[in-house]
Amino acid sequence: xxxxxxxxxxxxxxxxxxxxxxxxxxxxxxxxxxxxxxxxxxxxxxxxxxxxxxxxxxxxxxxxxxxxxxxxxxxxxxxxxxxxxxxxxxxxxxxxxxxxxxxxxxxxxxxxxxxxxxxxxxxxxxx
Amino acid sequence: xxxxxxxxxxxxxxxxxxxxxxxxxxxxxxxxxxxxxxxxxxxxxxxxxxxxxxxxxxxxxxxxxxxxxxxxxxxxxxxxxxxxxxxxxxxxxxxxxxxxxxxxxxxxxxxxxxxxxxxxxxxxxxxxxxxxxxxxxxxxxxxxxxxxxxxxxxxxxxxxxxxxxxxxxxxxxxxxxxxxxxxxxxxxxxxxxxxxxxxxxxxxxxxxxxxxxxxxxxxxxxxxxxxxxxxxxxxxxxxxxxxxxxxxxxxxxxxxxxxxxxxxxxxxxxxxxxxxxxxxxxxxxxxxxxxxxxxxxxxxxxxxxxxxxxxxxxxxxxxxxxxxxxxxxxxxxxxxxxxxxxxxxxxxxxxxxxxxxxxxxxxxxxxxxxxxxxxxxxxxxxxxxxxxxxxxxxxxxxxxxxxxxxxxxxxxxxxxxxxxxxxxxxxxxxxxxxxxxxxxxxxxxxxxxxxxxxxxxxxxxxxxxxxxxxxxxxxxxxxxxxxxxxxxxxxxxxxxxxxxxxxxxxxxxxxxxxxxxxxxxxxxxxxxxxxxxxxxxxxxxxxxxxxxxxxxxxxxxxxxxxxxxxxxxxxxxxxxxxxxxxxxxxxxxxxxxxxxxxxxxxxxxxxxxxxxxxxxxxxxxxxxxxxxxxxxxxxxxxxxxxxxxxxxxxxxxxxxxxxxxxxxxxxxxxxxxxxxxxxxxxxxxxxxxxxxxxx
Numbered sequence: 001x002x003x004x005x006x007x008x009x010x011x012x013x014x015x016x017x018x019x020x021x022x023x024x025x026x027x028x029x030x031x032x033x034x035x036x037x038x039x040x041x042x043x044x045x046x047x048x049x050x051x052x053x054x055x056x057x058x059x060x061x062x063x064x065x066x067x068x069x070x071x072x073x074x075x076x077x078x079x080x081x082x083x084x085x086x087x088x089x090x091x092x093x094x095x096x097x098x099x100x101x102x103x104x105x106x107x108x109x110x111x112x113x114x115x116x117x118x119x120x121x122x123x124x125x126x127x
Numbered sequence: 128x129x130x131x132x133x134x135x136x137x138x139x140x141x142x143x144x145x146x147x148x149x150x151x152x153x154x155x156x157x158x159x160x161x162x163x164x165x166x167x168x169x170x171x172x173x174x175x176x177x178x179x180x181x182x183x184x185x186x187x188x189x190x191x192x193x194x195x196x197x198x199x200x201x202x203x204x205x206x207x208x209x210x211x212x213x214x215x216x217x218x219x220x221x222x223x224x225x226x227x228x229x230x231x232x233x234x235x236x237x238x239x240x241x242x243x244x245x246x247x248x249x250x251x252x253x254x255x256x257x258x259x260x261x262x263x264x265x266x267x268x269x270x271x272x273x274x275x276x277x278x279x280x281x282x283x284x285x286x287x288x289x290x291x292x293x294x295x296x297x298x299x300x301x302x303x304x305x306x307x308x309x310x311x312x313x314x315x316x317x318x319x320x321x322x323x324x325x326x327x328x329x330x331x332x333x334x335x336x337x338x339x340x341x342x343x344x345x346x347x348x349x350x351x352x353x354x355x356x357x358x359x360x361x362x363x364x365x366x367x368x369x370x371x372x373x374x375x376x377x378x379x380x381x382x383x384x385x386x387x388x389x390x391x392x393x394x395x396x397x398x399x400x401x402x403x404x405x406x407x408x409x410x411x412x413x414x415x416x417x418x419x420x421x422x423x424x425x426x427x428x429x430x431x432x433x434x435x436x437x438x439x440x441x442x443x444x445x446x447x448x449x450x451x452x453x454x455x456x457x458x459x460x461x462x463x464x465x466x467x468x469x470x471x472x473x474x475x476x477x478x479x480x481x482x483x484x485x486x487x488x489x490x491x492x493x494x495x496x497x498x499x500x501x502x503x504x505x506x507x508x509x510x511x512x513x514x515x516x517x518x519x520x521x522x523x524x525x526x527x528x529x530x531x532x533x534x535x536x537x538x539x540x541x542x543x544x545x546x547x548x549x550x551x552x553x554x555x556x557x558x559x560x561x562x563x564x565x566x567x568x569x570x571x572x573x574x575x576x577x578x579x580x581x582x583x584x585x586x587x588x589x590x591x592x593x594x595x596x597x598x599x600x601x602x603x604x605x606x607x608x609x610x611x612x613x614x615x616x617x618x619x620x621x622x623x624x625x626x627x628x629x630x631x632x633x634x635x636x637x638x639x640x641x642x643x644x645x646x647x648x649x650x651x652x653x654x655x656x657x658x659x660x661x662x663x664x665x666x667x668x669x670x671x672x673x674x675x676x677x678x679x680x681x682x683x684x685x686x687x688x689x690x691x692x693x694x695x696x697x698x699x700x701x702x703x704x705x706x707x708x709x710x711x712x713x714x715x716x717x718x719x720x721x722x723x724x725x726x727x728x729x730x731x732x733x734x735x736x737x738x739x740x741x742x743x744x745x746x747x748x749x750x751x752x753x754x755x756x757x758x759x760x761x762x763x764x765x766x767x768x769x770x771x772x773x774x775x776x777x778x779x780x781x782x783x784x785x786x787x788x789x790x791x792x793x794x795x796x797x798x799x800x801x802x803x804x805x806x807x808x809x810x811x812x813x814x815x816x817x818x819x820x821x822x
Contacts, residue, residue, distance in 0.1 A: 010186055012144045016193060019138075033324070036356060039341045040312045040323045043352030055185045058327075058339055063286070067341050071353065084189035085204065106192040109138065 002125040003028045003046060004116065007038040007064070008053040008082070017051060017082070020112035024120070035059035039067055042074055048125035049116065050079045052099070054090055062094045069098040078119040082107075138193055145194045146243055147430060149187060153239065156183045156232055157505050164225050164508065172219055174290035180228075181210035187235065199238050202251045205259035206231045212263060216289075224262045229508065231259060277305070277383050283357065286340050291359075294337050298361035299384040303335075306366070308373040308380045310356045311349060321374050323356055329372040334362030359383065433531060436491050441693060443488060444789075447481055448807055450474070489672050493528040496574050496582070499538055500524055503572075506542055510549050517556050517567040518549050524574045529582055530672040532774070533649060537584070537669055540644045543637050544586040544665050545570055552590030552663050562660070564589065581651070582671055587664040593617070593657040614655045618642045645669060647793045650776045670776075678773045678802065679751070680794060683764040684734040689773050689792050689802045690751060696759070697752040698767055699723060706730060721750070721761055728752065733762045736808060755809040762805055775802050 004021065006029060008014045014031045021027060030045070032038040035056045042050065050068070054061035061081060068074045081102040083091045091102055103115055120126050159180040166173035188203035206228060212218035220228075234255055238248045277284065277295055284292070299305040310326045323339075330336060337359045346353035358373060370377040454474050461467045500522045507520050529537075548570050553559070556566035573585040598616055599606040607613040617638040645653045651669035678689040679698075701721065709717035709729075719730040732747055747763025754760075773792040789804040 010148060010190055012141055012148045012190060013193065015144065016138050016141055019141075036323045036327070036339055036341065039354065040352070040356075043354035044312060044314055044317065053189075055182055055189070057179070057182060059341070063341075067343070071343055073353075084185060084192065085200075087185075105189045106138075106195065 001026050001028050002048045002120050003030065004049045004051060004120075005030045005032060005038060005041055005045075005047045006051045007032045007035070007056070007061075009033055009056045010053075013053065013082075017112060020109040021116045023113060024117060024126075035061065035064045038064055042068060042077070043071075047077065048123050049119050050077055051082060051116070052079055053082050054087055054094060055084070060090075061099075062090060062097060065094050065097045065099050076123075078123050080115055080119055139195070142194055142242070143432060145190060146239060149190060149199075149239055152183050152187050152190075153232065153236055154501075156180055156187070157229075159183065160225065160228050160232060161504060161508065163220060163228075164222075167220065167222055167225060174214070174288075175294070177210060177213050177220065178288075178290075181207065181214045184210060196238065196242060196248055198248045198250050199235050201256070202231050202234050202238075202259070205256060205263060208263035209259065226512070227255075227258050227262050229505070230255060278381075279307070279359075279383060283340055283342070287338060287359075291338050295359060295361065295383055298335070298337075303361045303363050305337075305383040306334075306360050306362060306369065306380050307383055308358045308360060308369050309375045310358065310373045311344075311375070312354060312356070313349065313351055316374060326356075326373055327358075330358055330360065330369065333364040333368055333372050334358075334360040336360055431491070433492065436488065439488055440485075443481070443485055447485075448804075448810075450477055450481060452810065453477070489530065492530050492532070492672070494531050494534050495524070496527040496529055496534070496584075497522070497524040499529075499534045499541075500572060500574075502538070503541070503545060507545065507549075507570075510546055514549055514553075515555060516549055516553050518553060519567050519569050520545070520572070521569060522572045522574075524572075527574045527576050527582055528671070529669070533669060533672065536644055536648055536774070537667070540641045540667070541572070541584070541586065543641045545572075547638070548586065548588035548590060548663065552588045552592070554591060562591070576671075580671055582669055584667040584669065585664055586667075587662060589662045592659040592661055593655075593663055594659065610654065610656050613657060614642075614653065617655065641665075648774055677770065678792070679770050680768045680800070681733075681751070681764050682766050682768055684738070686734075687768065687794070687800055688733075689775075689794065689800050690805060691789070691802070692770060694753055694804070694806050695751045696754050697723075699750050699752060699761065701730070701747050701750055701763060703746050719763075723752070723759075723761075726759065728759045728761045730761045730763050731812060733764045736762070736812070751805065753805040753809055755806050758809060760805075760809045760812060762808075773800075773802070 002024065004027060006014050006017050008017070008031075011033070014033070018029050018031070021029065030041060030047070032041050036058050038050070038052065039059075041047075050064075052061050052064060065079060065081075068077060068079065078101075079099040081091065081094055081099045082105060083102050084105045087104075095102065100119060101115060103112060117126070159176045162176040163173050163180065166176070184203050184207045188200055188207060191197075191199040191203060209218075209220075209224060209228065213220045213224075234251050238251075241248045277287075277292060279287075287295075295305040308330065310323065312321075312323060316322070327336065327339065340357045340359070342355045342357050343353055344350055344355045360369065362369060366377045366380040369380050373380075457467050457470050457474055460470070503520060503522070507518060510516075511518055549568070553568040554562060554564075559566055559568065569589050571585070571587045573587070575583050593613065595606050595613065598613075602616060602619065604616070607616050618641075620639040642653050645651045645667050649669050651667060653668075654666045655663065656666070657663040677692045679692055679695060680687055680689050699721070706719050706721055709720055720727050721730050722728070730747065730750060747765070749766050750761035750763045751767070752759055752761050771794070773794065775790040775792050787804055787808040789802040791799040792802050794800050
C-alpha cells in the first residue's frame, strides 16, 4: 500500500492536498502539522513519498530535507516540495539539499495528482 | 497502476475552511505585529515576532493563492517582502513600517470579510501597495552578530539563528537557566501519547522553547527511529520537572550557559530518584515520566459551521411544536375524563428535557467574551496613533460567554464606545497633567453575568466626563437634567454632525448606532453615567443569546411580517381568475382553492387569519405555500418584499408562546415586526380546511 506523508502547518492546505491525491488507489495518507512531527513520523514509520511545505513554525522545510537526506533509511525517499511565489531562493536551497521535485502554489488538483503519481511510480510504490 | 481520471476537485470548496483558518492566522499576525510595535516603543527589536509574522503572512499568501483570492495574495506578497528583509536583518522595521504592516493586515481582514459575505473582493488600494513597496526596499544596516558562548557542539550551533543564540545567552543572564533536554521518540512512547507534539506542549508549559533540533543517533531498542529531539530552553523549573515533561532522564537535562564561577547545576534529585526506584522499576523508555505530573491540558475544540448548529435548532423547534400538540391532545383527553395522570407527568418531563436540550444547543454557540475583547487592542492602537493620546485598555471579562451572533453584533458598539471615550472623553497627556491626572488615560471594560440570560458590560473612562453645558449649546436645547436625559441627547441621530464643529474633532459620535444595536437589535438596554472631571461610564445590558433567521419580509394589509424562509415551500403568483371557490357550508362562502401541479391547495388570506373577519378583503397577489405533513396551504398576501437575515427575539418562553408567532424582530426601521410561524397556523387551520375540501 503506497504511503504518503503530507506536511503543512495549515490544516486547510493538508486537506486540499489530501483531496487532490485521494483518487490514487489504496493510497494511505498521513499528515503532520510541523517539521518536527514530520521527522518523528518519518523515523518511526514507513513512507513512499514526502509532500512538504517549506514554511513552518518550528523547523522549516529545508531543515527537514537536510535531516532526511542525512539518514540512511530515508536517503532515497522522494520529496515533493510545495512552495509559494516568493520562495524562489529557499526553493533553490531545498532543491540543492536534495528535494526531488517542487510544485508552486497555487497548483491545480490534477497537477498535484500527476506529480504524486509519477513520484510514487518512480519509487516503485504503485504495484 | 497509471493515473486515473479524477473527478474534478474544486479547491474553492475549501472556502469556508479557508476563511476560518485565515482568521486564525490573521489574529496571530495582529498579535505579533502588536508585540513588534510594543518592542519598538521600548527601543528593542523583536526578531522572533518578526520571523513568526513573516511565516504567518507567507502562509496566508499561499492559502489565498490556492483558493484564488488574488487581492489578498497581492497584499500578503508585499507585506512578506518587508518582513523578509527585516527577518534577514537587511532592513530593520521602523515605526512607520509597522504602521504600514498594520494597515496591510487590516486590508487583508477587510477582504476576508467581503469574501465571507460573498461580495466581490476588491483590489488593494494603490496607495497601500505603493507604501508597502517603499518599505520593502532594503536599507542595509551593519548587523552585529551576538558572540555566542553556548556550550553546544558546532553541528547544533550551526542550526541556530543569531537571535536564537542571543536569546539563550541573554535569557540566562536575566535569571532563567538556559538548558537542553532530549526527547527520543519511539512507537511505544507514541502509544502512550508521548510524541513530539505532546512533549513540546508539556515542555512549553514549563519553559520557553527557543528551538528544537532533530539529531540523528544510532538506532537502538530505546531509539528505534535513530532520532532524538534536542530542546533548547529557557526556564525557571528544575531539571527533574523538565526531564519529566520531556520524558527523559534528569541527567539528560544539561546547562547551556555555565554561570560564571559556578559549577554546572547538579541534576537536582535525579540520582537519588534513580537509586530509590532502581530495584523495583528497571529503567525503561517511559520510566522517567513522573506519573504525578499531570498530562498537559489537551485542548479539545471542535470547529463547527454555525449553520449546522442552526439546523439542529430548527429541528428542535419542530420538536417543540410537536410537543405542544401532544400537550393539547392530553388536555383534550383529560377533558373527556380519561385518566391521564401518568401521561401528563411524561409530557411535563418531556418539556423539561426539551428546555434542557435547547439550552445545551445554545451553549454550543457561545463564545468567551474575552475572545471578543481580544480584538480591541488592535483598534486601540489605531485610535492612539491618530489621536496622539496615551491610553491603556483594561478588560475584565472573567468567564463570561455569549452567543456568537450577539458577540458579532455587540462588538461594533463596543468599538464605538471605546473610540468615543478616547476621542471625546480623554485629554492629551498635557491636558491630563493640568487636570491632575496621570498622563496615560484608562479605558476599562467590565463584563459580568447579570443572570443566566443577561450580561452587563460597562465601558468606563477616566476622562473629563461629558460637559452638559457644551452639549446643550451644541444642540441648541436645554441642559440635560439627569443621566437619562443625557443619553437621549447623546443618541440623537443628528448629534454627530451638528456638534462636530463645536464639541468634537474628527469622527462622529454614532451613539444613535450604539443604541440601535443594543436596544433595537438585541433587545437590551443602554444607560450612561457621567461626572464632570471623573469620567463616563456606559452600561450595556444585553441578552446572552438571540436567534438569527433567514426570513422573507412580506406586506400584508397595513402590516409587515417576517416569515422564516425555511418553512416556505414556494412563492406563487396568484391569478384571480384561476381561483376557484369550494362549496361553503350553511350559506357561508367556501374556501378559495388554487391549483398547482395537479394539486388543489386551499388559499387563505393571511390578513384575515391574523385579524379575523375585521380585515378588509383584498385580492391576494402572491402566496406562500407552506406544508405541514402532506397538507399544503397557500397564504395569500400582497407581496413578498425581501429576503433578509433577522434577529428574532422570543416574545416569551418558547414553550408557552402564542401559536403561530415565533417572536419579533427589528427590520432596521426601529419598529417591532412579528415573525410568523405559518406551519403552526396550518395546524390550527387544518381541520376546518380539510372538512371543507372533503365536502
